[in-house]
Amino acid sequence: MDVGLMEVSEQSRVFDEWLSQHKGLLFKVVHAYGFTPHDREDLFQEIATQIWNSIPRFRGESAVTTWLYRVALNSALAWSRKERKHRDQSQLPNDDERALRETPRIEDRRLGWLYDQISQFDHVDRSLTLLLLDGYSYREMAETLGISESYVGVKINRIKTHLRNLTKEE
Amino acid sequence: MEFSELKMIWDSQNQEPLYAMNEAALQGIVQRKNQEWNRCLSCCFTTEITIGLVCGALMVVCAGMAIFGDPAWLAALPWIKIAPLRWDVFALLAAGGIWFYYSAYMFLARKRQQRRVEVFDSTLRGDLDRALAETDFQIAHARSIVWWGLVPVWVATSLWLAVFYRLLAMPAWSYVFIGATMLGSFVVVVSGKQKSITNRFEPRRRELESLRTKLADPQR
Numbered sequence: 556m557d558v559g560l561m562e563v564s565e566q567s568r569v570f571d572e573w574l575s576q577h578k579g580l581l582f583k584v585v586h587a588y589g590f591t592p593h594d595r596e597d598l599f600q601e602i603a604t605q606i607w608n609s610i611p612r613f614r615g616e617s618a619v620t621t622w623l624y625r626v627a628l629n630s631a632l633a634w635s636r637k638e639r640k641h642r643d644q645s646q647l648p649n650d651d652e653r654a655l656r657e658t659p660r661i662e663d664r665r666l667g668w669l670y671d672q673i674s675q676f677d678h679v680d681r682s683l684t685l686l687l688l689d690g691y692s693y694r695e696m697a698e699t700l701g702i703s704e705s706y707v708g709v710k711i712n713r714i715k716t717h718l719r720n721l722t723k724e725e
Numbered sequence: 726m727e728f729s730e731l732k733m734i735w736d737s738q739n740q741e742p743l744y745a746m747n748e749a750a751l752q753g754i755v756q757r758k759n760q761e762w763n764r765c766l767s768c769c770f771t772t773e774i775t776i777g778l779v780c781g782a783l784m785v786v787c788a789g790m791a792i793f794g795d796p797a798w799l800a801a802l803p804w805i806k807i808a809p810l811r812w813d814v815f816a817l818l819a820a821g822g823i824w825f826y827y828s829a830y831m832f833l834a835r836k837r838q839q840r841r842v843e844v845f846d847s848t849l850r851g852d853l854d855r856a857l858a859e860t861d862f863q864i865a866h867a868r869s870i871v872w873w874g875l876v877p878v879w880v881a882t883s884l885w886l887a888v889f890y891r892l893l894a895m896p897a898w899s900y901v902f903i904g905a906t907m908l909g910s911f912v913v914v915v916s917g918k919q920k921s922i923t924n925r926f927e928p929r930r931r932e933l934e935s936l937r938t939k940l941a942d943p944q945r
Contacts, residue, residue, distance in 0.1 A: 570755075571748065582744050595744075600754050607755045629852040636932055654751035655744050665734045679939050682849065688735040701850025702940050715728050722726035 566610050573610075574603070577623050580689070584624070585655070587673050587685055588631040598634050599655045605630040617698060621691070625699045628682045635678065672721055676714075683710050684718075770835040777828030784821030784885060788814050806894035813891065816884045823881035830874055834866055853937050860930045867918045867926065875918075879911050 574581070581602055589595035605626050613622060673684050679700070686696045693711070697704045790799070791809040799805060841858055845851040886903055 567752070571752075574746065574748070574751070578744075578746055579739055583738070585744075599744075600751070600758065603751055604755045604758045625849055625852075629849050632849075632853075632936065633856070636929070654747050654754055656747065663734065663737060666738060669731060669734055677939065678936060688732055690732075699849060700940060701848025701853075718728065718731060719726070722731070 566607070569610050570607050573606070573619060573623065577620055580620060580623055581627050583685060583689070584627040584631050586670055587681060588635060590674065596653055596655050598631060601634045602627045602630040603654065617695075621695050621699055624686060624689075624691075628685070628699070632678050632682075672718065680710065680714055683707065684714055687711055687714065770831055773831040774828045774835075777824045777826075777831065780881070781821045781824030781828065784817045784824060784881070787888075788817035788821065791817065805892050807892055809888075809892060813888045816888050820881040820884040820888075823877045823884075827874060827878050827881075834870075838862060838866075850937065850940055853933055853940070857930065857933045857937065860926055860933065864922055864926045864930070867922050871915050871918060875911065875914060879907065883907060 581599065584602065585595045585599050589598040606623065609626050613619075673681055676684060682700060683696060686699060691699070693704045693707045696707045696711075700707070791814045796808070800808065838859075841855070841862055845855040845858070883904075886907070887900075890900060890903070
């Protein structure tokens with residue numbers, strides 16, 4: 556796809572298709588970086604906006620999921636830097652305007668614990684942990700983050716050891 | 726607990742989505758955000774470029790009137806007390822040229838800014854490098870616009886005011902007053918630019934660099 560040559564209707568179709576197929580991936584990033592409903596709504600909008608803007612630049616050199624992960628993680632990093640999470644909670648939009656709604660579900664305490672631990676990591680380790688838990692290879696992680704595979708290996712070993720130690724403490 | 730067990734816990738959310746998406750609302754929000762951002766950026770540069778073109782054209786028209794205008798008609802204008810000299814025409818043409826130069830400077834700055842986003846690779850590090858390059862551009866632009874944009878505009882405005890005041894036969898103290906006002910506004914604008922560098926762009930740059938260092942250095 557050449558930049559600037561994509562029709563808006565085509566961009567819209569790709570956007571809808573990717574979001575509906577890969578929304579789970581985006582929700583994980585949103586949940587790992589946003590800690591209140593307002594944060595998550597705001598971050599989800601930010602990620603969706605970045606995906607929309609980046610679609611014409613997608614050249615199919617990597618899998619769609621890898622590419623979406625990169626856009627989502629990068630948007631989450633940029634969003635975290637802006638520190639919007641401290642914004643007034645009363646600014647939460649009404650139900651009609653909200654793009655994301657938390658579904659009523661059986662709360663898995665262990666999953667909540669895992670998200671809590673991930674949220675304690677620094678930005679790079681958080682990104683790597685999400686990719687690791689979603690089964691991405693070292694090569695894909697290296698490609699997504701723009702670092703060497705050997706460095707990914709070093710970081711992943713540390714993250715696994717750290718998580719293992721945390722589960723022992725629990 | 727082994728990592729494989731953590732992965733099983735993690736995968737459990739795939740069967741049970743955490744959120745529901747309101748697609749219609751999302752499309753509307755995305756389009757609104759994009760429109761706002763594009764409108765804002767485009768509006769800022771278009772305003773600067775238009776101001777340069779309009780002021781430049783105005784100066785040239787004034788110079789043209791002084792050169793080609795009927796002297797009797799010029800003398801009949803109630804606000805002109807003194808007939809324009811050749812020096813006044815040169816000053817107006819110089820001021821016009823400077824305003825046109827300012828327009829071109831802002832136009833090229835906008836083009837440079839647009840080109841910046843295309844050169845980095847599609848990785849998180851590439852995006853960080855792009856964000857750093859954009860921040861560097863904003864710092865460089867905020868610094869260079871003082872000498873290459875604001876000073877010339879200040880000179881152009883001073884030239885125009887000098888001609889205007891001379892034709893109005895204004896008293897000497899008014900030159901001092903307007904000179905002080907011009908100098909004061911220049912200092913305010915320059916210090917505003919400096920503050921935006923110190924309080925906004927440089928902290929952002931430091932944060933991006935620290936993130937990039939974390940990505941690059943396995944020992945951290």
